[in-house]
Amino acid sequence: MDLPFVVATLTRRGLLAPGRPIRVASQLAALRTWGWSLAGELRQAAARDPDRTAVVDEHGTELTYGTLLRRAEGLARALRTAYGVQAGNRIGMLCRNHSGLIETIVAATLLGADAVLVNTGLSPAQLAAVAEEQALRVLVHDDEFAEMALGLAGALPRLDERAREELLANALPGDLRPPGRDGRIIVLTSGTTGAPKGARRPTPNGFGPLVSIIDRIPLHVRDRVMIAAPLFHTWGYAALQVCFALRATIVLHRRFDPAATLAALVEHRCNALFAVPVMVQRLMEVPPPQPRPALKVVAVSGSALPGGLAPAFMNAYGDVLYNLYGSTEVSWASIACPADLRQAPTTAGRPPHGTRLAILDDAGQPVPAGRVGRILVGNEMLFEGYTSGIDRERHDGLLDTGDLGRVNADGLLFVDGRADDMIVSGGENVFPSEVEQLLAQLPQVREAAVIGVPDEQYGQRLAAFLALHPGETLDPDAVREYVRHYLARFSVPRDVVFVKYLPRNATGKVLARELRRYYG
Template identity: 75%
Template sequence: MPSDLAFLVATLTRRGLLKPGSPRRIAAQLGALRNWGFSLAGELRQAAARDPDRVALVDEERGEISYRELLDRAERLARSLRGRYGVGEGDRIGALCRNHSGLVETALAGGLLGADIVLVNTGLSGAQLAVVAEEQRLRLLVHDAEFVDRVVGLPPEVQRIDERDYPELLAGAPLGELRPPARDGRTIVLTSGTTGTPKGARRPTPNGLGPLVAIIDRIPLHSGARMMIAAPLFHTWGYAALQMAFALRGTVVLHRRFEPVAALEAVQRHACTALFAVPVMVQRLLEVPAPATRPPLEIVAVSGSALPGGLATRFMDRYGDILYNLYGSTEVSWAAIATPAELRRAPDTAGRPPHGTRLAIVDRQGGPTPTGQVGRILVGNELLFEGYTAGAPERAGRDDPAGGRLLDTGDLGHLDADGLLFVDGRADDMIVSGGENVHPSEVESLLAELPQVREVAVIGVPDRTYGQRLAAYLVLHPGETLDPEAVREYVRRYRARFSVPRDVLFVPALPRNATGKVLTRELRRYHRA
């Protein structure tokens, strides 16, 4: 559509991607995209063609790596994987790695060969890893040295590469040409697995600049941006940040582990203007002393879980109005983005759909809900996932009358009169207590506003009389105290009686997975029926 083309050109211009340059390099850049597409490997090639000497990665151990050097390393690794391990189109390579250049090079090498990359959550146990390796039919697993004891139970047919093998693989890479594969390698992201064994979700390769433009219109990332990616790269959000960085010919700063003080120092040292994180990391940044000099950050973009009550406001009060919150999932990619202005107005909003994204709130019969009424959230965009691997049941959805498909996110939400989206919780988290529908997330957000509370989770637990009841698990700040009845009275003051948690438990920490999501199955161990 002409309007879509005009929007694309206008956004690319505003973000500095259409600046004049060397005709020879621009031609090479366009040729790389034409031949290799918009995969991670294709974005690397276009960036290396246009700005070969720009720093692509800053690794805390290996230092700075230019786009030219990164492409060379990825190609050598790809040739070694092909020559020594027989990896080719359609094979699956698992990557059990923290945030460092080795994971990036593995993903790139797989893409250059047309192999699928399975991004493995570093929080999986050895038993879970063995199940994932079998279900995903891994040919090869690349892993960090720290996980050597965790991979011993893998099926014998899965070949393994320790990160310590990388120097020899790169130095001894066989000669040979790498041609664009007949099929694009897919990125397979494991769902967060908060309730059981994670499923593999096949991510599509973008077929143009539309997905990038939709995001950078709402989150104002510019060409050449210097970005620290603290969100795990094995998570959809961290990996998406890496894709955007290469598309923008930016510089990515990586640390294996997130430590708030070290992250702030790295942001300052490397002049990062953007930080990609998950909400729990933002919370941790507020728990350390504010730096003497405000960091040069212009964007802090978070995704992966809900922002607990008041967190957005507290963060912006300290660091400025630079917080952006993307609501999405592994399956739908993105649904809405909240800007700082929207978070100032409504700190718990998920924002508005980006350009080209279709959003519907439907009732149980699939009909539209009135403004303000809670229903299931359905989303359509250019990057809906292609389905689960290993025979997992597909996500429900429906055809969109406007074209395309709408996918059920599994969440409940509503729109306000101004079109802002609010997520009211998971559809399967809503409980029925004594005949009343209760959304745990409403109570969770309320309790998060108590000054004594560091973290809180509210879930439904079985009840012999009412069917289900709410249980609240609170982590207090050091030195703080709260009485269970005072907590219940606080909720009673602001919510209906059936929203008052009968169980109030104080715990030392909330069990979380590697992306910061609370593991509800672990919480239930505290509960007594």
């Protein structure tokens, strides 16, 4: 990434503002010594702004950057002494959004250990598989997951919240030196279609990844940010990295509740929110507080924006919505700013600075504008492969996302869905996401999902699952006629199923396997 662009972006966002010389020197020394891991980012923030509030939880408990660093260092020493954790070991973390999870991630990276961020929506069997496959040295978990943790086989040490606090309170003093290797962050794939896989996230090697994001999403030093997206997810963890770099104040709630989130945004004077699309949809379903939160950024990622949500939300809260399209494997691919979403509400936007994006056919050749192909991405933060040793297809430095999409004549990216979600019905290629977006625009529909199911005559057919707003009704034939009016006949779902809600994982993605159970 070219230096003038980096300097200009850092200046615009306040990162190059002058400060007390001794603190600036300490900040730079922390980055030089500890690098760009989460531990290094926290150290630089604590060196520059030790008394600034780093984290606030739903009970109003506040930790400054200096205190957060001291607690993470103490926990690192305690884990090393009590459990022999060292560089290269793996620590499992089954936690919701709170400061204890942040402290544990930082403690792991201080030791050069890998932090395995466990999805809180995993089943006991999936957790057991993760513990075995990742060869966990210790599992740190919230109290609510105690029963599931106790069900794990073997002598894996388990630390609930009280045990973690006791361990921290009894930590011996001592110095921590940079480990011989960087601890990796291992994010588990969402597991919507099967067992989750561990993806090794690289450690940033400079300002490049941060600049790519904050150039397009206007976050500034010392912002006040609520992270509603799960920290165990790539998007929530990315938000944490950005906040540390910007020395922001982070507001966390263990569980997402739309009314409580809006109240917290006002109470803590937040000007930014990181969320997943379904959370934004839920915010639109509750009365906004008065005064409304003074938001300048609402950044979403993790799943597709439902049709009509972007303009409706911006009409209510202003042109503050930013949609990042990416994945655990590629980090980010494109960012849609408010102007993009006003122009095309379902767009994934454009690649940020330093990112390459290509739409290729099955032979690896670029396709013309407007034609659907495989989405491949190149940037500084492509994952290092799955912990199983398997990698994704790469082509000329680009990584295959597994998604299909197209770029229009204006350069805007549209994602048509997963390549393995596309169905062939009567010889025609059909994208369920296109039908989902259309159905989501019906005023009676709260949320919609469309999947492919087996069909004896056509091979596959579409089935639509609709959750309606309270008090609303729809006729299945009217739904089919509505789709027939806008799309080709082979896109009309022959099955229309009404449900109370769509099954989703903790990051808001619809669990298609749960819907398929309707068909045995």
